[in-house]
Amino acid sequence: MFKDIEHLIRLAVVIAIALVAFVILRAAVVPHSFGQYGHYRGAAIGEIASRPVAFAGHDTCEACHTDVVDQKKLGKHVVVACEACHGALAKHADDPGSVQPGKLDTAVVCARCHEANSAKPKGFPQVATADHAGGLACDTCHQPHRPKIETEGKK
């Protein structure tokens, strides 16, 4: 009888070896803190928290750039945080002298919010940039901190 099922026993041994190898591999590669709080690595929370802060926050920007704050107050962009357009600038806030933010390409930055899309609310200012500006950068006509163009007579 044993001789007739020898091949099946050999197969069972191969399967057992594969299972043991899997268990060892699993123990070796799955991080210890996995599943501590949920379906993720528990230690990731501490690692993410210890990463350096990238955003300075608009209060920090406004402490120095008071002229821009005054401009923004006159337009709708008063509600837009500085780093929403300028990007994360904690390094600049820490060392304003040596770390200077790069110049923004308004043809790209403005379109992120203002490119026309039928899914956006009707009251939200939006343009088909290709038709509206024909490739020109938005700040050719608009002042980004106070974007509405006011004609002399209507001032």
Place this chain on the structure above:
Amino acid sequence: MQIPVEGFMYPNEVELQWSVLIVLYPFITGLVAGAFILASLERVFRVEAVKPTYRLALLTALAFMLVAPLPLQLHLGHPERSLEMYLTPHRSSAMAMFGFVYLWYLMAVLLLEIWLDYRHDIVVLSQTERGWKRLVYRVLTLGSSNVSERALRIDERLGYFITLIGIPSAFLLHGYVGFIFGSVKANPWWSSPLMPIVFIFSAMVSGISAVMLLYMFSTRLRRREIDMRCVDTIARYLLYTFIIDFSLEMLDLIHRIYEADESFRSLDFMVHTRLWMSQVIVQILLGTVAPIALLGLTQFLRFSDLARKGIYVLAGCLTMIGIFAMRWNVVIGGQLFSKSFLGYTTYKMSFATREGLLTAIALMILPFVILWVLVKLLPPWPESASLPGSGAAPAHGAS
């Protein structure tokens, strides 16, 4: 690239997230399940007439099974991460649990059944072949060359048992694919409890049809005579399965039309415009009604062998096109309309990209290359069962 949009689309709906590769995935998985169910006809239900296709069906299922996860891996990127499904199983995700369904079907059903069925041949080949092939066969014997009548009878009984488990497993494999779509409650085109059942029956249709065509073409290539009793029987089973599949699809359609919920007008418009060609013309008329009519004709009228062969090849090819169109209409169709029911987008297939047409074509060719290698290694032909030095019949024929 500007995507033509009509009406109102939410921004995240404009570009389709699931591409042609996700169309291929249920198509390929369906062929696996269908081919296996055809093989089980001979093994479990003792339909002796389809015996010439038994081994070919198993190898076809394996060849397509090995390719089945590739579209998903190409679509998602980072294929090395797919192993994490097993290392850290996510039990509440149907998609993540697919890894286990796949593994079970591949390892516990297909490989085991093929190994048990071919063991006699493998042992004989390990003694008669030379060079690297001999080494491969020796590894496959696992060091045991016992092919006594008693050992083969044990293999036969175990193989029968595995096939018995294999049938619900095949249903699980493809029912799961239907479940993935059917359980997306946000999408009325998919969300239907009938989806898993429709997928299973369409899988059986495509698998049976694929093995029938493969058997006919391979026999022709080998310049042998096609066993007409075998193809007649397969064609009959194809017709029966097709009728059930078509009835279920029509039941789903009639149910939707009668229920006419809030999505109906939008979906109805889509079927009459963007999906008219792929759904009504290709899937329903060319890919379902035409093959059912052709196969039905052979049941009522007497045709010559040559004419029947022609009809079967035509019906088989139309079936494959029809089932592919069905997968296309489910996957792509379900992403063409807006959840607002007020707008429609367009699918633009790219060509030589990771998810483009070229990749899809390569993925459809790959199973045939694998099948060719498998056939060379483990000949499935009836005449190769009587190998030099073998006294006993192959294991599956012992019953």
